[in-house]
Amino acid sequence: MHLRLLLLLALPLCARAEDDMVVDGDLGKSLDAAVQADPAKPFWGAVLVAKDGKILLAKGYGEADYKKAPITPRTLFEIASTSKMFTAIAILKLEMQGKLATSDAITKFFKGVPDDKKAITVRQLLNHTSGMSGEAILGYHARETADEFVALAMKQPLASKIGSKFEYCNPGYALLGVIIEKASGKKFEEYLRENLFKPAGMKDTGFCQDKSLDAARATVRRDSRQGNKEVGTAIEWGWSWGYRGMGGIVTTVYDLMRFDRAMRGDAILDAASKTKHRTAAMDNYGCGCLVGTSAGGQATLSHAGSVAGYLCDFTRFPDDDAVVIVLSNDAGDPFGVQRRLAATIFKPPTATLAIDVKGRQLDQYGSLWFPPDAPWKAAKTAAGASLSLGAKDGASPLTAAFSAESAAAFLKQLQAQIDAHTKAGAQEDDSLRAGVFTGDLTLKDGGAELKDAEITIKPCYDARDAAGKRWFDARMTLTFVDPASGQQAFMAYLGLTSARQLAAALKAALGK
Known part of the structure; x- marks a missing residue:
């Protein structure tokens, strides 16, 4: 099984030299344009986007x-705290091999643990819920031996009660690096090479100070926060105890794609271990990863x-067989690039939209108000489903007609936002305010029709003024965009109750 998987992993790459960029078809061109969408902030780095095992974009930008x-x-780039994903998966692999349990207390691996830390478990180190401080330990990067680092870490006071809250803790992952050595009987680097890198086919991956890596391919750290001053290459960063486990892996976008492919099979973890990896504790952090939902749901x-x-x-994207990898040596904004790339892969649903403002007065913000007694209604149509928001005073309702596929995609996105807001403890709110944004469009009495208007939904900004009064009393936004002009045509702010009404109506129309 593992040999077959490795052969499959190689297939997408064997048709071309890896130095060659890949811009596959129209979607690849759109992704390339998304990377370079902000001329004022040119991106330096490497990007890879793959969907269904096919590379759509693999390209370098800048120097x-x-x-x-x-x-x-x-x-080659150093991936800093992204290395934590590998440390966590190595721990889960050791649990698969029967060499530890994530429920083990750290006293199983360390002698002389002080009383205040004896109850900390391996799982709590993985989830950042150990109570240990997230603050850097003075001098911990410079510790030459594991024992020196552990002794220093154990002296630090707890920041919170064990298991009571999430506190991102770099030293906790360095302790996991030591546990990997103690449980496996091997060097940290050796265990990761044999059990993660090799099964995934990651031939260009190593660590800081790794002599086996090709130094000629290592990027220079171009730190724009320090006037673009040179601060060493990917391989030259220190590699003492206190950093390994929490950072320090050096790799390429191709190798990270290989790792993603391996994690979709059984070359590294079994199904139960992968479930544990993606099960969040507090603040949506699982075992070495942030468990979340994209803007597209x-x-x-x-x-x-x-x-x-x-x-x-x-x-x-574990359920959609996609991966987006952005590595930068510019200390710029890879996260904005990632969001644009994800939005390009998972395009929002489309609809035909008619808006009628007849008989309505706009408030000072240019907004229309829809009270709870003007709820969303839905109906099944030959094409899929239609939605309408009832109106009063002679105004026509806001309507949107979906194909069945678009309606299902929109419902998935909406439900993800409802779930996220509910989990976060958002307050119930029946009100819905609709803001009209004309841009290059003209909204006339009697309605204006937009063909194939894009619809997205996302959390809205819950702002407060100096007196503590909220600017608006909603929890998420529903935005309609005209694809011809790219302008927002209509935005509605939904409270949870209104959003749930909308979701229930759409489910009924789709027979779900």
Whole structure:
């Protein structure tokens, strides 16, 4: 099974040299344009986007070093805290092998644990719920031995009660690095190479100070936060105890794609371990990954990384067979690039929209108000479904006609936002305010029709003025965009009750 998987992993790449960029078809061109969408902030780094096992975009942007060598998909980057995903998966692999349990207390691995830390478990280190401080331990990067680092970490006071809250803790992951050595009987680097990198086919992946890596392909850290001053290459960063486990993996976008493919099979983890990996504890953090939902409603498993001169984002879409990888040596904004790429892959649903403002008065914000007694209604149509928001005073309702596919996609996106807001403890709110944004469009009495208007939904900004009064009393936004002009045509702010009404009506129309 593992051999067959490795052969499959190689298939998407064997038709071309990896130095060659890949811009596959119209979607690849759209993704390339999304990377470079902000001319005022040119992106430096490497990007890879794949869907259904096919590479859509693999390309380098900007310069790898001060000799102006171009960045390619094979350029080496340090991935900083994204390394935590690998540390966590190594722990889960050891649990699969029967060498530890995530429920084990850390006293199983360390002698002389002080009383206040004896109840900490491996799982709590993985989830950042150990109670240990997220603040850096003074001098912990410089510890030459594991024992020195552990002794220093154990002296630090707890920041909170064990298991009571999420507090991102770099030293906790460094402790996990030591646990990997103690449980496996191997060096940290050796265990990850044999059990993660090799099964995934990650031939260009190593660690800081790794002599086996090709130094000529390592990027220089171009830290724009320090006047673009040179701060070393991907391989030159220190690799003492206190950093390994929490950071320090050096890799390429191609190898991270290989890792994503391996995690979709059984080359590294079995199904139960993968479920544990993506099960969140507090603040949506699982075992080495942030468990989330994209703006389009897709499930995501991700981890970002930041260290002087490098920023990166590795986002996997486990239920949609997609991955977006953004590695930067510019300390710029890879996260904005990632969001644009994800939005390009998962395009929002389309609809035909008619808006009628007849008989309505706009308030000072240019908005129409729809009270709870003007709820969303839905009906099944030959094409799929239609939605309408009832209106009073002789005004026509707001209507949107969906294909069945678009309606299902929109419902999935809406339900994801309802679930996220409910989990976050958002207050119930029946009101719905609709703001009219004309842009290049003209909204006339009697209605204006927009063909194939894009519809997206996302959380809205819950602002408050100096007196503490909210600017508006809603929890999410529903936006309609005219694809011809790219202008927002209509925006509605929904409270939870209104959003639930909308979802229930649409489910009924679709027979769900």
